[in-house]
Amino acid sequence: MKLYDLDVSGNCYKVRLLASLANIELELVPVDLQSGAHKKPPLSELNPLQQVPVLQDGATVLRDSQAILVYLAGTYGGLAWWPAHARGQAEIVQWLSFAGNEVEHSLCAARLVQKFAAPLDKAAALAKVPKVLSVLDQHLKANDWLAMGRPTIADCAVYPYVALASEGGVSLEGYSHIAQWMARLEALPGYLPKP
Numbered sequence: 001m002k003l004y005d006l007d008v009s010g011n012c013y014k015v016r017l018l019a020s021l022a023n024i025e026l027e028l029v030p031v032d033l034q035s036g037a038h039k040k041p042p043l044s045e046l047n048p049l050q051q052v053p054v055l056q057d058g059a060t061v062l063r064d065s066q067a068i069l070v071y072l073a074g075t076y077g078g079l080a081w082w083p084a085h086a087r088g089q090a091e092i093v094q095w096l097s098f099a100g101n102e103v104e105h106s107l108c109a110a111r112l113v114q115k116f117a118a119p120l121d122k123a124a125a126l127a128k129v130p131k132v133l134s135v136l137d138q139h140l141k142a143n144d145w146l147a148m149g150r151p152t153i154a155d156c157a158v159y160p161y162v163a164l165a166s167e168g169g170v171s172l173e174g175y176s177h178i179a180q181w182m183a184r185l186e187a188l189p190g191y192l193p194k195p
């Protein structure tokens, strides 16, 4: 099973993190974004959005880190990371959407500007950060994990860009519940250090 991957990408790291925690074997295929490899075949044919990560498992081809987490956990991770019942799945999807929207447009966007000079509005991204971190910190004040009272793909989806916040110029100081959650996740067997 191939993961078209970029080592510094937080979205790709979400997938590598789950694979490491859940002991799922992946063949990493590095994609050189700087030379535009994502805009040429085979990547552009596998993902018309011309982005990584992309997962290829036989005839199954998937884009979007959140979708890939669901597929890997549901197919290869047993019920630990993605439950069979809709209530638990919906609880997790709330956080997958949070990762793909709120986190992507704040912490991730700020990092893209600061680290990779992406043509995005860093001030607008940073303005969204306090609400994102407050919502997360408040949730973690009452819960050890994001969903279902145990580590799930919700944590794999949200953790990367929070852990990489300093690369976007964001301090996590004062968010003690987030810090404790990150330490819990980093202590899990199979944890893969952030890029």
Ligand SMILES: N[C@@H](CCC(=O)N[C@@H](CS)C(=O)NCC(=O)O)C(=O)O
Pocket: 006, 009, 010, 011, 012, 033, 038, 050, 051, 052, 053, 063, 064, 065, 066, 100
């Ligand atoms: N929603 C997608 C976003 C993927 C994404 O933004 N990938 C970046 C690397 S982190 C990329 O390939 N950017 C190249 C481009 O957009 O030109 C996901 O969660 O996987």
